[in-house]
Amino acid sequence: MSNTNDKVFIILSQVATYGKPVSVKRLSKDLNMPLSSLYRYITLLKDWLLLEENLSTREIYIGSMSLTLASNHERAKLENSEYQKALERLSNVTGETCMFMVPAGYHALCTLCRESSEALRCSFEVGQTQPLIKGASSKVLLANLPKERQKKVAKYYGLNFHDLQWQQSLSKTRRDGFSISTSDYYAGVVGVSVPIIRKKHLCGAITIMAPSERAKKGFERVIQDLMNEASILCGSR
Template sequence: MALKTLDNALEILRYFTYEHPAWGVRELAKELNISHSIIYRVLATFEDHGFLVQNEDTKKYELGIKFWEYGLIVRSKLRISDMIYPTMEKLANETGESVFLTWLDELEGICVDIAESSQRVKFAVSIGSRTPLYAGASNKIIMAYVPEKDQLAIIEKGLQEFAGYTIVDPQKLLKNLEEIRLQGWCYSLGEYSDAVVGVALPLFTRKRKITGSITVAGPEYRFPESKVREVLTILEIRTSEIQAYLDTIL
């Protein structure tokens, strides 16, 4: 397969997201402005290899079992279940709020794991969901540490208002990112979801390249600004434990 053809085929796969997990041939062709015959051949090839399956009822294509297998390989490599999640669970119990592990994937954040709060009312995000790096503590702490050219590339794509306090002014966002990087942690209120507070710390590779974040998040009425310093102190302790582990594998 020519590199250009492979590149186009992989670009098509990027459209299968948590928010839009199934696509019809003509629907995807219109979205990409590519001939539906080309889209069909690509999708059919992925189906032959188990990367996609066609729903018998809707005739739309969905991600196949192969991606689940590869996801397990990555999860096993990071040893999330037995090395990272227990620390996240401790953090959730200590703070009374949900804890999120977010990973940097190109120029987006992807929720890799969640230790849910025991509270009846909680901030819910689904594992596997992708979110832009400019909205919310879990993402902005990552964006603060990516190279400036990547920050500008994200801004160039456009800043969408997700909630009442999403920063959509490029200059204000860049200034905010600089402040976050200087202080080493991020606080957000109502940026991705209204009335939701998040406090996040970055995670790095051994070479100090940003790779993800750990975030404590909950509803504003239960997580007032006066509680942030207390939560941050606990978050710093648990994040240092996770970082120490990541330093041995990344």
């Protein structure tokens, strides 16, 4: 577990990943955190209405203040729709599911998604997360985060930050400017992701997901379409 300053946010992000009320015991097990410590942080989050509790079941869930923040984010997103338009263009051209992912704590978080119209498609939802070490989106985000942030992620997932193979993988992803994964997080799914960097700041990553069978046919063109769109976004003001 990370330092004290991180723990409140780790708890909040973990509760958000469940998508439904959860018992404190389950949360304690998943985070490997003692119940006594966990209750102390939960109390703080409840005071700020970031978490709330069902008095009958004693389960906790995302609170009204968190929902207010999410609502404000949705309004801001509508005002700045360039990413949404980019995903629409990509989905129309490639026919595949496209997402915009951002690093959130120790996870990659989907903030925008445009699903494929194909009968056989890869599904992803706004608000869905995945570990910041698995999948094309996560790897391309992690590779472009500051070293100190990478160290925290490595420690959180029990990885050796100084492992030569791991460091070489991060360096290669940065040099390539994209990441490809096959069945890395979801079986039978190919993902390609490109970082969006403006003024040396990592804004997020745009990602295309496709069933591996369909990805075998002409996916090089899909990669080029993704790179072109990313280039436009990176140059946006």
